[in-house]
Amino acid sequence: MRVESYTIEVELEAEKGFADITAQVQEIVTKSGMKRGIAVVFNVGSTGAVTTMEYEPGLKKDIPRALERIAPRSESYEHHLTWGDDNGSAHVKAALLGPSLAVPFTDGRLTLGTWQQIVVINFDTRARRRRVVVQLLGE
Numbered sequence: 138m139r140v141e142s143y144t145i146e147v148e149l150e151a152e153k154g155f156a157d158i159t160a161q162v163q164e165i166v167t168k169s170g171m172k173r174g175i176a177v178v179f180n181v182g183s184t185g186a187v188t189t190m191e192y193e194p195g196l197k198k199d200i201p202r203a204l205e206r207i208a209p210r211s212e213s214y215e216h217h218l219t220w221g222d223d224n225g226s227a228h229v230k231a232a233l234l235g236p237s238l239a240v241p242f243t244d245g246r247l248t249l250g251t252w253q254q255i256v257v258i259n260f261d262t263r264a265r266r267r268r269v270v271v272q273l274l275g276e
């Protein structure tokens with residue numbers, strides 16, 4: 138078994154910046170020459186998340202809207218008292234979706250559904266350059 142690490146960087150807008158990184162992750166798998174294994178896709182930082190979704194304009198509104206109901210931006214957060222930060226809502230949303238994803242690949246192809254893309258979401262209250270580590274474990 139081999140282990141290889143790569144990094145993807147994406148510029149994301151504040152609060153609900155989305156990026157579809159499916160093609161980049163597939164390119165990494167292809168470049169590695171590995172035929173089967175797992176691609177772990179991990180967002181570095183606690184106000185961003187990695188998940189899968191059908192990447193279309195409606196869901197890009199629905200997902201933040203649903204999370205906004207659970208952790209509204211306008212509410213007060215203990216986190217703000219800890220650091221004088223304003224992004225308690227962003228931390229909660231990111232923690233709910235989680236920072237990483239493990240995607241199996243076989244025959245050198247990610248085993249994603251046709252309407253299933255790998256996305257990075259920035260929930261922070263400012264625009265962020267997000268670093269996503271892609272670690273391949275396979276052969």
Ligand code: ZN
Binds near residue numbers: 228
């Ligand atoms: Zn914070």
